[in-house]
Amino acid sequence: MLLRPEHRTKLDETNDTDFYSLPRFVTHVDEGFIDRLTQLYREELTPNTRILDLMSSWVSHLPDDMEFDHVEGHGMNYEELAKNPQLDSYFVQNLNKNPQLPLKDNDFDAVTIAVSVQYLQYPEAILAEIYRILKPGGKVIISFSNRMFYQKAIAIWRDNSENGRVELVKKYFQSLSGFSTPRVLASQSSVPSFLQMLGLAGGDPFYAVIVEKII
Ligand SMILES: C[S@@+](CC[C@H](N)C(=O)[O-])C[C@H]1O[C@@H](n2cnc3c(N)ncnc32)[C@H](O)[C@@H]1O
Numbered sequence: 001m002l003l004r005p006e007h008r009t010k011l012d013e014t015n016d017t018d019f020y021s022l023p024r025f026v027t028h029v030d031e032g033f034i035d036r037l038t039q040l041y042r043e044e045l046t047p048n049t050r051i052l053d054l055m056s057s058w059v060s061h062l063p064d065d066m067e068f069d070h071v072e073g074h075g076m077n078y079e080e081l082a083k084n085p086q087l088d089s090y091f092v093q094n095l096n097k098n099p100q101l102p103l104k105d106n107d108f109d110a111v112t113i114a115v116s117v118q119y120l121q122y123p124e125a126i127l128a129e130i131y132r133i134l135k136p137g138g139k140v141i142i143s144f145s146n147r148m149f150y151q152k153a154i155a156i157w158r159d160n161s162e163n164g165r166v167e168l169v170k171k172y173f174q175s176l177s178g179f180s181t182p183r184v185l186a187s188q189s190s191v192p193s194f195l196q197m198l199g200l201a202g203g204d205p206f207y208a209v210i211v212e213k214i215i
Pocket residue numbers: 016020027028054055056057058059060074075076077093094095096097113114115116119
């Protein structure tokens with residue numbers, strides 16, 4: 001087993017549904033991060049395909065100048081998802097309680113998870129589901145920075161370095177068969193960490209791990 005039970009614990013073990021019951025119409029990373037992510041989506045996603053934005057909110061960061069056949073959203077708060085103009089439809093589900101996605105096999109061209117993977121207590125189960133719903137050749141793009149709701153991130157994420165988190169996400173994929181070798185994009189912050197903590201713009205490091213479903 002990739003993660004031991006103590007790796008999956010959270011400081012706040014109350015139900016995630018309660019934590020997300022009120023909408024948060026904020027962005028969780030700075031403009032530089034978001035621009036970089038949107039550019040990555042522009043390069044990696046294909047127009048007129050089917051996208052699942054897993055662990056979404058009122059924003060999906062998809063390029064406004066790209067048309068998709070369908071963008072399905074998933075999240076924890078209906079009000080946030082209802083306000084997201086990029087979603088064609090959406091559902092709410094606590095993936096730490098129920099990892100089974102209510103979606104058909106081999107039906108999506110790409111799955112995105114933006115700044116949220118640290119909240120998954122059973123990432124292997126979720127990636128197995130993502131594998132099931134992706135078409136052969138379909139892509140997964142997981143992006144993250146160093147910000148988080150600390151009390152809701154799993155212990156192994158909280159206690160890791162930024163490089164350690166990249167390795168962890170790679171291992172999540174490598175623990176399952178059928179995904180390609182992960183590709184990593186990484187830019188550490190150019191701003192010293194004490195200035196990052198003060199919220200200086202442009203300081204959020206950018207990490208993305210990208211894989212394809214190969215078989
Ligand atoms: C920091 S927000 C990021 C939202 C969005 N992807 C973005 O880029 O703004 C974290 C998101 O993780 C998702 N999330 C957190 N805990 C979850 C859980 N137990 N089950 C499913 N999704 C969860 C929710 O959709 C929540 O909005």
